[in-house]
Amino acid sequence: MSRSPLGVLVIGAGAIADLHVAAVAADPRCVLAGFADVSADRARSAAHRNGGVPWTADVAEALTRPDVDACIVCTPNDTHEDLALRVAAAGKHLLLEKPLATTAEGAEAIVAAFARRDLVLAVAHSHRFYDYARTVHDEIAAGAVGRPTLVRLALLGGWIWPDWRTWVIDPVRSGGHALHNGVHLLDLVTWWIDSRPVSVYARGQRRTATELDVHDYLEMVVEYADGAVAICEMSRAHRPATLSHRDVVVQGTGGLLTMAWDGDSPLLWDEKGTHLLDPGVADGFAAQLGAWLDAVTAGDTRTPVSGEEAALAVALGVAAERSMVSGLPVEVS
Ligand SMILES: NC(=O)c1ccc[n+]([C@@H]2O[C@H](COP(=O)([O-])OP(=O)(O)OC[C@H]3O[C@@H](n4cnc5c(N)ncnc54)[C@H](O)[C@@H]3O)[C@@H](O)[C@H]2O)c1
Secondary structure (H helix, E strand, C coil): CCCCCEEEEEECCCCCHHHHHHHHHHCCCEEEEEEECCCHHHHHHHHHHCCCCCEECCHHHHHCCCCCCEEEECCCHHHHHHHHHHHHHCCCEEEEECCCCCCHHHHHHHHHHHHHCCCCEEEECHHHHCHHHHHHHHHHHCCCCCCEEEEEEEECCCCCCCCCCHHHHCHHHHCCHHHHCHHHHHHHHHHHHCCCEEEEEEEEECCCCCCCCCCCEEEEEEEECCCCEEEEEEECCCCCCCCCCEEEEEEECCEEEEECCCCCCCEEEECCEEEECCCCCCCHHHHHHHHHHHHHHHCCCCCCCCHHHHHHHHHHHHHHHHHHHHCCCEECC
16 A cells, blocks of 8 residues: 555656646645656756646656655656666656557566566556547447457547657657557557457558658558457548547447547447447546556556556557568567
């Protein structure tokens, strides 16, 4: 059991940190213990915006603070492995931004470090906590479409700027687009289908940003041990520029589920007819934080997005990157 409220240190005070901080402020089970960022300006500014909490540019020093029980790491992808291992060594629980790591080996090292110390590791695959994803998951899990045989997930938001900058467009730092953002889709379809992925075949194109050395349009096909197939389509080239522009199709042995625009009610076709499903209204980042805190306060290391699941998403993303280079399907071991 952990003390309450839990002191939460945010490491990395950039764009996504704001959403985590808002979730922390809204949950009475935790308090914001401060910010650590290699940029003193960013740490100071974030602390100032959030009531003058402590800040530092020295992560090591922050990790020695006894009032820090847990950390949320919101730093560039290539720093996750080093920081996660340091958080584990300091004996703190961790909510780590996706992807867990940029290599399969790094992902495994992080999972092992937290398991060894009985610390709670959750990975911010935030789409898992969005209504559309949870609705699809819960309907499949309840047997609404029978066994899923074909899933199509298209996320077509065209928001190439402002968040495509610096490290994000450097594949060495981000791990490449199939890993950096592709993990959201690869994780979701695997969660929905609930079978072991065996191969990934991916193709990347540059539709709008030929001057950038990055694929802005991806197609990824995942095959599963039970014969199911997932087709993921992802674009930062399409307009309008919104995360809400997505398309979900789940064909199963007993029905068909479709979901068009975010906020639209999903449709389910089965033998009894056509049904409108509830689109839901939850705040994804609050739900994500809440699930992690549930686990920490209960002393339960099984989190809704466990290290093992996030490591599998990394393996799929890495396989997709390799497939784009070779032009061939890549087996997932
Ligand atoms: N879950 C989601 O939907 C979602 C959305 C966007 C970004 N992300 C992830 O969040 C993370 C951060 O993305 P962002 O857009 O906020 O990046 P950002 O560049 O806006 O912010 C990163 C911050 O980390 C700091 N930093 C860099 N290296 C550091 C280190 N070693 N120690 C401490 N601080 C360090 C930088 O100074 C910067 O302030 C990435 O892993 C990204 O993949 C997730």
